[in-house]
Amino acid sequence: MNQLFARILVIDDEPQIHRFLGPALDAAGYHHLRADNGAQGLREIATWSPDVVILDLGLPDMDGKDVLVKARTFYDGPILILSARDKEGEKIEAFERGANDYVEKPFGIGELLARIKAALRQRAAAQPVQSKIVFGDIEVDLDLRYVVRGGEQVKLPPKEYALLTRLIAGHGKVLTHKELLVAVWGVAHIEDTQYLRVAVGQLRQKLEQDASEPQHIITEPGIGYRLRR
Structure with a gap:
């Protein structure tokens, strides 16, 4: 997993936490998303599939431990608890319900970033490494950074290659x-959505059999794109 592109979902109802964490996560190279309550957080976990979830326990609509239990029915990624609750019993219960780590408020941003990195490393170590990706007549070698279509190498500029690997x-x-x-x-x-539209169009011209009817780089109108293998 490329930690630079990792997606971090922060579920917390305190605006100051988001104001503090958002810029820090951006500066560290992560992409983050905000959820202000448990129900929204569960929806974002289901639809956004984050690489790490940071979860507060004191949410306005439900206890964070209940969010944790519900999330574990469909999400197996790292969940880090970020809470002012410092009693040992709270921590034990959170771990028993599926938390991977527990950070007490107030916290240092350096410590939290280190714990996020550790969670990402542990997740990557648990996943099988796949350096070659094949879909249709296209092969992408993530180690050697080359793309082949129909046996012929396709040269992609850095932005187009980065977009393709992010979709992968x-x-x-x-x-x-x-x-x-x-x-x-x-x-x-x-x-700058025009940048994205142009890059997607160029990728389709180079990789799709028919760029006007793409089979792999699929548009989800009004939302974004996904790769169909």
């Missing part, structure tokens, strides 16, 4: 316009 990393999930723009062009270009 989505494992068929829909990736939003915002997410792809941040991952490939950076936060300064979060509104």
Whole structure:
């Protein structure tokens, strides 16, 4: 897993936490999404498939431990608890319900970032390494950074290659316009959807049998794109 492109979902009802964490996660090279309550957080876990979830226990609509239990019915990624509750019993119960780590508020951003990195490393170590990706007549070698279609090498500029590998990393999930723009062009270009449309069109011209009827780089209208293998 490329940690630079990792997606971090922060479920917390405190605006100051998001104001503090958002810029820090951006600066560390992550793409983050905000949820202000448990129900929204569960929806985002299901649809966005984050690489790490940061979860507060004191949410306005439900206890964070209940969010944890519900999330574990469909999500197996790292969940880090971020909470002002410091009693040992709370921590034990959170771990028993499926938490991977527990950070007490107030916290240092350096410590939290280190724990996120550790969670990402552990997740990557648990997943089989697949360096060659094949879909249709296209082969992508992630180690050697080359793309072949029909036995012929396809030369992709850095942005197009980065976009393709980000779509591959989505494992068929829909990736939003915002997410792809941040991952490939950076936060300064979060509104530059034309960049994304042009790059997608160029990829389709080079990789699809018929760019007007793409079979692999699929548009989800109003939302983003996904890769169909």
